[in-house]
Amino acid sequence: MTQKTRSATACSIHSSFLPHTDAEASLAFYRDVLGFEVRLDVGGGQMRWLTVGPAGQDTAIVLHPLFEGNGITPEENATLAALIAKGSYFGANLAADDLDATFAALVAAGADIVQEPIDQDYGLRDCAVRDPAGNLLRIQQSA
Template sequence: MAPAPRSASITCSIHSSFLPHTDADASLAFYSDVLGFEVRLDIGGGRMRWMTVGPPGQDTAIVLHPLFEGNGITPEENAVLASLIAKGSYFGVNLAAEDLDATFAALEEAGADIVQEPIDQDYGLRDCAVRDPAGNLLRIQQSA
């Protein structure tokens, strides 16, 4: 069956994505001080601290939220999620930079956890990869 045609009255954009943090202060420092994102919201405290960060001049944002048990997540499931996050294989986000090599050099100088140096991919992009303080994988590609 073919999908229904898109309604002309619906227009959506990406508002925010969610990434877990395991250390609120380290995550906030990484996204604001290293990546240069604006801190738009910082609420809660302790294990329940939620922060919203985003690139200056853009409406999109990343919500940095705590990884916690509850709402149907058992301690065992929480441990599995924490291990997947720590090695960068559960959550992630793709970013773009006007000067990938300069961005990579700044990330390296800031002590970011480097996963992949800038490389020309077979599928036509040039990108690199790092992990944030929680282990979330960030792929950064050269802007077109």
């Protein structure tokens, strides 16, 4: 059997970015409901950036504020905010060791449920929720 070797230029996923509209609500959701650890909490007020991730993994999600500037006009910012609120702009796919227990915790926390756990035609069992900003999160049962 041949072992795969990692190329000197191979990369791994370090972090992905999702916008937040309320840092405290996002922090409570990702930390207290999903069980992510807080790795960084910088800034303040509307300019607060949170880095969260699953314990024992190197990957992270950076929750960042929407802001104007750097070429983004107030009108574009309003469009982005509207897309985020309805869950059609950003999102992430997560996995849970116990999808039913995770789903029950989401329901108990009052999460915005989009889809209850179901067996998909493509072989996964998953559910879907929106985080406090509206970002769509699909959570599948770990293999």
